[in-house]
Amino acid sequence: MIVGIPREIKTDENRVALTPAGVGALRRRGHTVLVQRGAGAGSGLLDRDYRAAGARIMPTAAATWSKADLVLKVKEPQPSEFRFLRPGLILFTYLHLAAEPQLARELMRRRVCALGYETVQLEDGSLPLLAPMSEVAGRLAVQAGAWCLQAQNGGRGVLLSGASGVRPGRVLILGAGIAGANACQIAVGVGAEVTIMDVSAVRMRYLHDILGGHVNTLMSNHAAIEEEIGQADLVIGAVLLAGARTPRLVTRRMVARMKPGAAIVDLSIDQGGVCETSRPTTHEDPIYVEGRVVHYCVTNMPAAVPHTSTYALTNATLSYALEIADHGVEQACRNNSALRLGLNIHDGRVVHPAVAQALGEQPYQPW
Numbered sequence: 423m424i425v426g427i428p429r430e431i432k433t434d435e436n437r438v439a440l441t442p443a444g445v446g447a448l449r450r451r452g453h454t455v456l457v458q459r460g461a462g463a464g465s466g467l468l469d470r471d472y473r474a475a476g477a478r479i480m481p482t483a484a485a486t487w488s489k490a491d492l493v494l495k496v497k498e499p500q501p502s503e504f505r506f507l508r509p510g511l512i513l514f515t516y517l518h519l520a521a522e523p524q525l526a527r528e529l530m531r532r533r534v535c536a537l538g539y540e541t542v543q544l545e546d547g548s549l550p551l552l553a554p555m556s557e558v559a560g561r562l563a564v565q566a567g568a569w570c571l572q573a574q575n576g577g578r579g580v581l582l583s584g585a586s587g588v589r590p591g592r593v594l595i596l597g598a599g600i601a602g603a604n605a606c607q608i609a610v611g612v613g614a615e616v617t618i619m620d621v622s623a624v625r626m627r628y629l630h631d632i633l634g635g636h637v638n639t640l641m642s643n644h645a646a647i648e649e650e651i652g653q654a655d656l657v658i659g660a661v662l663l664a665g666a667r668t669p670r671l672v673t674r675r676m677v678a679r680m681k682p683g684a685a686i687v688d689l690s691i692d693q694g695g696v697c698e699t700s701r702p703t704t705h706e707d708p709i710y711v712e713g714r715v716v717h718y719c720v721t722n723m724p725a726a727v728p729h730t731s732t733y734a735l736t737n738a739t740l741s742y743a744l745e746i747a748d749h750g751v752e753q754a755c756r757n758n759s760a761l762r763l764g765l766n767i768h769d770g771r772v773v774h775p776a777v778a779q780a781l782g783e784q785p786y787q788p789w
């Protein structure tokens with residue numbers, strides 16, 4: 423199979439879908455790999471590294487997309503890339519179609535076979551291709567939130583760790599999955615007063631145990647969120663339902679009750695956001711103030727640390743990419759139930775139930 427790796431063009435997106443080592447793995451299986459010139463530069467990976475691994479360096483995006491059977495990306499295709507979509511093309515990337523109805527329509531219209539990293543799901547419910555980026559985003563969330571709380575950014579001037587004789591900042595984390603758990607560990611580590619909420623008592627017990635009781639764990643419900651949010655200096659939204667739109671747990675009324683200069687870091691923004699006041703931002707222009715609260719809603723947070731993120735992503739996605747390249751997408755999905763759940767759009771229709779529901783594509787048409 424011919425595998426294409428185009429350069430990412432989303433604003434400040436410096437990750438690349440595959441490292442040179444990943445290229446080498448595909449080449450050893452007999453596949454051809456096309457890498458667009460400069461695709462890895464933002465992650466510190468040079469064309470000569472890819473060439474040494476056996477890749478062919480392509481001069482343009484058009485040349486990379488047009489010759490590939492399978493395109494591996496990091497982020498969803500941008501509108502300027504829609505012209506490269508064509509029938510029979512296999513696209514494997516983060517799609518987040520619940521928040522991207524225009525892209526979903528284009529993928530259906532152009533009959534692309536599209537698989538989303540974020541919906542590949544193991545039998546235990548875990549999301550192995552979302553996990554590494556959730557880990558990175560969760561760890562970055564506290565760093566970003568601390569920056570938002572600085573006075574020059576519109577924040578209330580609170581140091582999360584506090585100081586001698588001064589109480590630490592209060593952090594409220596909504597969601598105790600991988601992103602929320604990593605945010606919790608970092609927030610506890612810097613000395614903040616941390617409360618984390620989730621609907622899973624098992625997750626609450628686990629985090630309480632591994633953090634030695636240095637975190638307040640609460641079962642999540644509307645009343646509890648409403649009570650806690652007014653006391654928080656920083657709120658981190660880390661809720662995810664695979665393929666579905668994120669539930670809006672934080673209403674405008676709740677935001678209005680927050681302290682002036684408090685901050686919200688919405689890690690769920692890729693799937694629509696956990697806050698009614700959240701809207702997508704970029705690394706170039708990451709924050710805005712609404713309701714006297716600083717909002718940080720960057721849709722590709724791990725791109726802030728592209729070298730780490732690129733390697734972590736390749737570690738997770740490579741085995742699945744090899745299955746698709748070795749067996750073709752349909753046979754690979756039959757062989758691997760987790761990969762089958764990654765299939766979002768096939769032959770012009772939405773074939774993932776949660777994505778179909780989020781997009782209003784009912785009745786659901788399974789593959």
